[in-house]
Amino acid sequence: MNIRRFFGKNAREALAQVKQALGEDAIIVANRSVNGGTEIMAMLESDVDASASQANAEQGSEQTRSLLDFVHAKEQPRQATPVPAPRAVQPPAATVSEEASVNESAIMDMLKQHSEQQEHAYQLATQTLEEKMQGMMVEMRQMRSHFETQMSAMTWQHHLQHSPAKSKVLGTLLAANFSASLSRQIAEKMPQHIDVNKAPMWAKEVISRNLHTLDDEDALLDRGGIYALVGPTGVGKTTTTAKLAARYVMKHGTQNLGLITTDSYRIGGYEQLRIYGKILGVMVHAVKDEEDLKIALNELKNKHMILVDTVGVSQRDQAVTEQLSMLSRADSPIQKLLCLNATSTGDTLTDVMRSYKKHDIAGCIVTKLDEAAAIGNVLDVLIRERMRLFYTTSGQRVPEDIEVADKQALVERVLTPHQASLPYQYLDEELPLVISSMMQTASQEQPHV
Incomplete structure (x- = not known):
């Protein structure tokens, strides 16, 4: 019997080979999926007839009919010697065209199911591998961080043991609420020949050189312009606006000053500034949106100086962007002054600063200076962000409790020994570990000191 084997990448390709080699009347004997494709066993119908005749002539037994049943051959008339009654013969085998349709559909279904199973298994294996890799990476980063901290601590311990002056400066800055990153940078810049008793004076000079303040208030008031006070809720923008207005009135009078408030949300916000304006003899314009602001600025276009009190919102509120964008779209340029609360933590x-600085802040005003036990936190932010300090306020009195930023007074205050509370002072043996641990979280770019 001449049974031939055909192999293709899929059932369709294997069947095409059968048709090409054996024709449309070929009989499919068997088919199966093998690695890389599909295998089909087929033979010619004439081969089946020849095999059946030969088997009847030589054996006259049941074997031929069993073989014919197995390959689904068509029954042919026989004139051989009578044999025992045959079993019921199955219907003739399908032709290539009929068999191809049935087998191809079944094979395709099997291949599709097998492919889906393989894909699912692959996804599970990939997911498991990724989870293991992520876990390993986390552990490696933790080990690296721990190792770097230990090495940094050992390095700093060596430096501080051989440089008492650096240890003195580092401890003083940290106790004054300066950040670890800026404190470390200043200490690293200290020359080796500096005596320990002169180290604080050297640190004051460095801080003073990097703290930028308003050069000339008279020039600012004489130049005039539009200034908007911005910042979080409760920082004291309305009171500070009134203080600035009073300083201007004392120098230039009331006729050239304009006051605007956008604080229509806070109960009594407009009323508070209106009372201050009434005392000063200046009308206050209340605006609710960008169109109102344009109208108010147009009405005050002949004023020499215009102060805008804005509504206070959290630095993480979307309203910050909306309000500052409104100020930026005004027909006349508005300079924005950011109010910072001296009692806030360095992180806050x-x-x-980062929320407001991206909106072109012209400078800062530090408020509530009288309530802060240590002011290193606010000076630290001003130095790191290279932001100019215009004024400081310390109290509620108008106009007394505001003054132009005094660089020397601020630096003297921040590094005066009695200003540092004892619980926040570090022992010399604690400094290496403290500074190395805090450095792991310091990612911002530092200024040159």
């Missing part, structure tokens, strides 16, 4: 001040 940094968060506030």
Whole structure:
């Protein structure tokens, strides 16, 4: 019997080979999926007839009919010697065209199911591998961080043991609420020949050189312009606006000053500034949106100086962007002054600064200076962000409790020994580990000192 084997990448390709080699009347004997494709066993119908005749002539037995049943051959008339009654013969085998349709559909279904199973298994294996790799990476980063901290601590311990002056400066800055990153940078810049008793004076000079303040208030008031006070809720923008207005009135009078408030949300916000304006003899314009602001600025276009009190919102509120964008779209340029609360933590001040600085802040005003036990946190942010300090306020009195930023007074205050509370002072043996641990979280770019 001449049974031939055909192999293709899929059932369709294997069947095409059968048709090409054996024709449309070929009989499919068997088919199966093998690695890389589909295998089909087929033979010619004439081969089946020849095999059946030969088997009847030589054996006259049941074997031929069993073979014919197995390959689904068509029954042919026989004139051989009578044999025992045959079993019921199955219907003739399908032709290539009929068999191809049935087998191809079944094979395709099997291949599709097998492919889906393989894909699912692959996804599970990939997911498991990724989870293991992520876990390993986390552990490696933790080990690296721990190792770097230990090495940094050992390095700093060596430096500080051989440089008492650096240890003195580092401990003083940290106790004054300066950040670890800026404190470390200043200490690293200290020359080796500096005596330990002169180290604080050297640190004051460095801080003073990097703290930028308003050069000339008279030039600012004489130049005039539009200034908007911005910042978080409760920082004291309305009171500070009134203080600035009073300083201008004392120098230039009331006729050339304009006051605007956008604080229509806070209960009594407009009323508070209106009372201050009434005392000064200046009308206050209340605006609710961009169109109102344009109208108010147009009415005050002949004023020499215009102060805008804005509504206070959290630095993380979307309203910050909306309000500052409204100010930026005004027909006349508005310079924005950011109010910073001296009692806030360094992290909070940094968060506030980053939220507002991207909107072109012209400078800062530090408020509530009288309530802060240590002011290193706010000076630290001003130095790191290279932001100019215009004024400081310390109290509610108008106009007394505001003054032009005094660089020397601020630096003297921040590094005066009695200003540092004892619980926040570090022992010399604690400094290496403290500074190395805090450095792991310091990612911002530092200024040159």
